[in-house]
Amino acid sequence: MKTHWKLERTPDGIGWLHFDHADSPVNILSTEAFEQFDGILAEIEADPPKGLIILSDKKSGFIAGADVKNFRNAQQPDQVEAHIHHVHRIFQRLEDLACPTLALIHGFCLGGGLELALACDYRIARDDQGTRLSFPEVRLGIFPGYGGSVRSVRLLGPIPAMKFMLGGRSISGRSAKRLGLVDQTAPERQLKHAASQLINSPPPPHRPAAWQRLLNISPARQLLSPILHRATAKKVRKAHYPAPFALIDHWRDTGGNEQVMFASEATNLGQLITSPTAQNLIRVFFLQERLKSVAAGIDFKSQQVHVIGGGIMGGDIAAWCALKGQRVTLQDREAKFLTQAINRAHKLFQRKLKSKRLVQAAMDRLMPDPRGYGVKHADVVIEAIYEDLEAKQTLFRDLESTVGPGTLLATNTSSIPLESISESLENPERLIGLHFFNPVAKMQLIEVVSGRETDPLLMQKGAAFSRSIDRLPLPVRSSPGFLVNRILMPYLLEAIELLGEGVPGPLIDKAATRFGMPMGPVELADRVGLDICLAVANKLAPVFNLEVPEQLHVMVDQKRLGVKTGGGFYRYEKGKAIKENPDSQFHAPNDLADRMIFRLLNEAVACLREKVVEDEDLLDAGIIFGTGFAPFRGGPMHYIHSGGLTRMRQRLNELEQLHGDQFHPDSGWTNLSGA
Numbered sequence: 230m231k232t233h234w235k236l237e238r239t240p241d242g243i244g245w246l247h248f249d250h251a252d253s254p255v256n257i258l259s260t261e262a263f264e265q266f267d268g269i270l271a272e273i274e275a276d277p278p279k280g281l282i283i284l285s286d287k288k289s290g291f292i293a294g295a296d297v298k299n300f301r302n303a304q305q306p307d308q309v310e311a312h313i314h315h316v317h318r319i320f321q322r323l324e325d326l327a328c329p330t331l332a333l334i335h336g337f338c339l340g341g342g343l344e345l346a347l348a349c350d351y352r353i354a355r356d357d358q359g360t361r362l363s364f365p366e367v368r369l370g371i372f373p374g375y376g377g378s379v380r381s382v383r384l385l386g387p388i389p390a391m392k393f394m395l396g397g398r399s400i401s402g403r404s405a406k407r408l409g410l411v412d413q414t415a416p417e418r419q420l421k422h423a424a425s426q427l428i429n430s431p432p433p434p435h436r437p438a439a440w441q442r443l444l445n446i447s448p449a450r451q452l453l454s455p456i457l458h459r460a461t462a463k464k465v466r467k468a469h470y471p472a473p474f475a476l477i478d479h480w481r482d483t484g485g486n487e488q489v490m491f492a493s494e495a496t497n498l499g500q501l502i503t504s505p506t507a508q509n510l511i512r513v514f515f516l517q518e519r520l521k522s523v524a525a526g527i528d529f530k531s532q533q534v535h536v537i538g539g540g541i542m543g544g545d546i547a548a549w550c551a552l553k554g555q556r557v558t559l560q561d562r563e564a565k566f567l568t569q570a571i572n573r574a575h576k577l578f579q580r581k582l583k584s585k586r587l588v589q590a591a592m593d594r595l596m597p598d599p600r601g602y603g604v605k606h607a608d609v610v611i612e613a614i615y616e617d618l619e620a621k622q623t624l625f626r627d628l629e630s631t632v633g634p635g636t637l638l639a640t641n642t643s644s645i646p647l648e649s650i651s652e653s654l655e656n657p658e659r660l661i662g663l664h665f666f667n668p669v670a671k672m673q674l675i676e677v678v679s680g681r682e683t684d685p686l687l688m689q690k691g692a693a694f695s696r697s698i699d700r701l702p703l704p705v706r707s708s709p710g711f712l713v714n715r716i717l718m719p720y721l722l723e724a725i726e727l728l729g730e731g732v733p734g735p736l737i738d739k740a741a742t743r744f745g746m747p748m749g750p751v752e753l754a755d756r757v758g759l760d761i762c763l764a765v766a767n768k769l770a771p772v773f774n775l776e777v778p779e780q781l782h783v784m785v786d787q788k789r790l791g792v793k794t795g796g797g798f799y800r801y802e803k804g805k806a807i808k809e810n811p812d813s814q815f816h817a818p819n820d821l822a823d824r825m826i827f828r829l830l831n832e833a834v835a836c837l838r839e840k841v842v843e844d845e846d847l848l849d850a851g852i853i854f855g856t857g858f859a860p861f862r863g864g865p866m867h868y869i870h871s872g873g874l875t876r877m878r879q880r881l882n883e884l885e886q887l888h889g890d891q892f893h894p895d896s897g898w899t900n901l902s903g904a
Contacts, residue, residue, distance in 0.1 A: 231251035233266075243279050243425060245282050255289050255293040257295065258296060258341045270322045273328075277326065278328055280329040281326060282331045282333055290335060291335060294365075295341035310495045310498070310499040313499070321376075324349075329351065330351070331351040334346060334352060335354070338354075338361070339362070340363075340365055340366055343362055348376060351413075353411060353414070354415075355414070357402070358587070362411070363398060365397050370471075371507055372497070372501070373494075378394065381394060382445065384436075385409050385437055385441075386442060389408060391480060393410075395461060395476065409437065412427070412432075445484050447485055450485070454481035458477055470861060471504070472506075475501060479494070519846060520701040521701065523677075524702060527689045531637070532556060533555065533556045533558075533603070533608050534555045535606075536550070536560065536610075539569070540614075542667060543641070544567075545573065545669035547595060548574035548669075549669050551574065551578075552670075553699055556594050559595065561599065570597075571592075574591075578592060605633070610628060612624055625650060625654055625660065626653040641663060644711075644765050645768075646709060647678055658682045661688055662676065663691055666713070672854075674855040676705045677695060677703065678706075678711055703850060706840060709768060713851055713855035715832060719828040720828050722776070724737050728751065728780060734799060736811055737751050738752055745858075745862055755797035827881055830881075831894065833852065834869075836848060838896065838900060845866040846866075849866050
């Protein structure tokens with residue numbers, strides 16, 4: 230058995246328990262790590278030090294949480310319950326030690342790692358933006374189960390604790406101090422000294438205000454839980470994501486008795502982890518990890534980026550790169566676009582960074598460059614001009630003679646094949662695609678596109694660059710629309726076709742969100758921009774035999790382009806869609822969702838057949854992170870297999886008979902495993 234923990238006793242009587250999980254870049258609470266931790270706690274019980282400080286020897290952070298592999302494909306609730314009870318006993322052993330205990334936190338402290346920290350008497354966090362604490366469990370279809378729901382309520386009071394667990398978001402060490410989650414923050418150079426001082430002079434442990442503690446009595450829980458239910462229901466549907474609602478009920482029913490609450494945690498986790506929702510969300514977690522690993526081992530460090538095109542997409546790409554520490558020059562012929570881009574960047578930095586000093590530092594990294602002087606010094610050049618083949622060819626012809634030999638040349642084109650753009654290059658193997666999605670600051674995915682002649686090493690460098698700016702790289706083969714736009718377009722066109730048949734937009738959107746999509750397709754088209762939708766549809770239509778609805782042409786001709794003009798299919802006020810209630814006499818067809826979703830699924834099968842991506846998992850990852858496709862369903866291909874290939878294809882045949890050739894099954898259905 231490998232060694233994961235090391236106990237060091239210093240002359241002042243303090244025990245320093247170092248966690249350094251073997252054969253892993255991050256600390257995870259694996260089965261081996263738990264067993265060794267339990268054994269060390271027994272040793273400490275027999276010979277207690279003056280105080281115990283638990284710290285990580287990993288540069289990456291404190292503890293990333295439980296080993297999610299332990300819960301993958303879990304089917305037996307009683308086995309999960311037994312595991313939870315076992316961890317409860319270990320963490321209770323830590324809490325009961327006869328000496329002060331302290332968790333010394335840097336970097337990430339997530340999930341089970343935070344639950345371990347809460348079992349200590351005190352917590353000190355490093356004071357910097359890199360230190361993040363969170364309970365992300367709701368994103369995996371569960372809630373904190375290693376005592377976190379009990380100890381966080383005890384420490385913070387029920388309302389702050391419930392909001393923190395239900396939100397699933399990460400907070401900085403400084404925010405954690407304000408919340409009461411940690412006792413102190415300190416800069417890196419003072420962390421260990423601060424920990425020693427606290428052990429030598431331990432203050433009374435933090436407690437929430439008396440009025441907060443009163444909210445944990447039964448009448449208050451019965452009163453407050455419906456309010457939490459309603460607030461949560463505004464964000465997610467209980468049928469899709471039961472975990473946050475289960476957490477509220479768990480607190481409502483057991484919050485006044487910690488022993489009962491611990492038992493309820495184990496029971497709830499056993500039921501939740503083995504549910505299809507949690508198993509699909511755990512699948513999505515591993516899909517995300519796979520995308521992160523695409524660039525593993527690639528030694529490409531970018532420090533300076535040059536973006537050409539100061540419109541919304543180019544400007545926002547430049548701003549995101551600057552936010553993530555790159556020096557960025559932004560080029561455009563028109564000063565007004567550069568001014569608008571810089572103003573949007575400033576708002577982004579203020580929203581993300583909060584601190585005036587950090588905002589100013591980010592602004593200093595972003596330089597307007599109308600004449601393109603930054604090209605010669607850039608490690609990465611990203612073209613984000615308008616979608617015109619001749620213009621892009623001319624630009625790259627000029628760039629090739631200007632950039633350095635090691636500069637990564639990338640286009641952000643959303644629909645033009647790389648082979649066409651690279652015809653203008655003497656060395657076409659140099660061109661890759663880095664296709665960002667709008668809004669850049671929210672969409673995690675970047676399609677890293679290779680043409681027939683693209684150097685595979687440059688693809689890997691493109692993936693490494695994507696990871697350096699905290700984005701998920703998806704390797705795709707150059708073809709019209711690549712992966713995400715190609716699969717999304719039939720879905721959107723079918724929604725517009727339904728509008729033309731007289732189905733009200735709000736009903737179409739409601740059918741999609743009931744399926745699990747984050748936004749309905751009608752509103753999505755408005756937010757993308759109907760002119761953009763039409764341009765992409767016109768490029769894809771002749772290649773894939775798509776029929777572009779006449780209504781889309783009419784609306785673009787009328788300059789009703791969506792949010793950016795204040796009106797498209799819906800009217801918009803301050804960016805919010807104004808949706809009129811449909812006529813109560815109108816009866817919507819019962820196959821609205823199927824018509825849209827099966828167009829998407831059929832195109833997904835076609836992309837897989839054509840090897841636009843390498844395999845089903847990459848396709849699922851691309852559509853989940855590129856479109857928001859219902860994560861709890863595990864991705865389009867996983868959804869097909871879960872529904873049964875025979876039944877799903879039969880449904881497609883039924884839709885073809887009812888509605889036309891657009892539902893004709895792609896030949897790739899016969900190649901799917903199990904077909």
